[in-house]
Amino acid sequence: MDWHRVVGSLLQLDINTYLVNSQNVQICEVKELNKHDSLQLLSLTIFGEKHPKIGYEDLSESVIAYCKGNPLAIKVLGANPSSRSKEAWDNELKMLQKIPNRKIFNVLKLSYDDLDCCQKAIFLDIACLLREEHKDFVKHVLEACRFFATIGIEVLLDKALIELKLIWHVNLDVDTIEMHVLLQEMGREIVNQESKDPGKRSRLWRAEEISELLKNNKSDSFRRMKNIRYLKIYNISDGSTCNVYFPDGLEWISDKLRYLRWDGYCLESLPSTFCAEMLVEICMSHSLKTNFHSKSLLVDGCSSLMEFSVTSEEMTELSLHGTAIRELSLSIWRNCKLTSLGLTECNKLNTVGKKLSDDHGLGFVTELDLSGCTEIDALSLWSILDGI
CATH class of the missing domain: 1.10.10 (Arc Repressor Mutant, subunit A)
Known part of the structure; x- marks a missing residue:
């Protein structure tokens, strides 16, 4: 394939998938280059031949691994002088992990x-x-x-x-x-350019920046985040533990929060001032909180959770896997929109709240998992099934 003749077209297609002609608009998907073609394009651009120069094989592999089949990136990075030392190439690749190439950034x-x-x-x-x-x-x-x-x-x-x-x-x-x-790098760089101070940016994702922000401002950190919509705090290696602690308590979280995941939440409750009306999903695995208001609630692995009440009639999904609850709350029976109820490994659950005559029951539940609920007797099981 003659890459020098077709690469101009590839670069244009990489920006936008629309091909417009006088008759109609056709959408054309441009596939990423495979490893072989990426290496060939890079070698032709830098060395003028189809294979990497001897001694530059590993660096060439690193360049195409970074480009992920994007012909624009390969051409831009390959436009650097072929006389550049291997040390300089290696240093640039390390720099690209923190600072995207300006030419690639501007085109994308x-x-x-x-x-x-x-x-x-x-x-x-x-x-x-x-x-x-x-x-x-x-x-x-x-x-x-x-x-x-x-x-x-x-x-x-x-x-x-x-x-x-x-x-x-x-x-x-x-x-x-x-x-x-x-x-992704381009999008993150747009956010990085909002401010040199990470605390003034619209989005944070680097663990070290978030840690520094929380460390410096302690319990007042979240008060500064007035518009936070998405909060995810977790330990990627072990969801049962989390190294975020607030010795003085947590006084405030924005009411604009839509999604909350906080594994190993260290306090007994969320701030009393927190209004969760906008919250659509919450996941507090291995945490202690006992009363939430949300459409989807997953508190799997909260082995200390002994009491639970549903405070939202809009809740559609509830998972209490591995909790220590002993009774299925009366509030469950009053939820007419609940479609999924997970009670796996709730091995202390042995009492089912009495269904009142005006309660809706669990008539809309389509998924019910009671595996591992070893303490439920026949009468309690019949009460649950009778409500469906």
């Missing part, structure tokens, strides 16, 4: 600049926080932020700023939101 940003304000917000949320998450979850959170997620995601797909990747999850094929690493 053209498609971002063409978005409206909601679409830009969606793109930045995905680049900084939501990449590789399930599509339905991403839409759920973004719709709660009033970003018009359905059309926004479609626009990003049409402009090839994101893509859908099918994965196998719990006996189902589900779509996840994917984004090329260079586009």
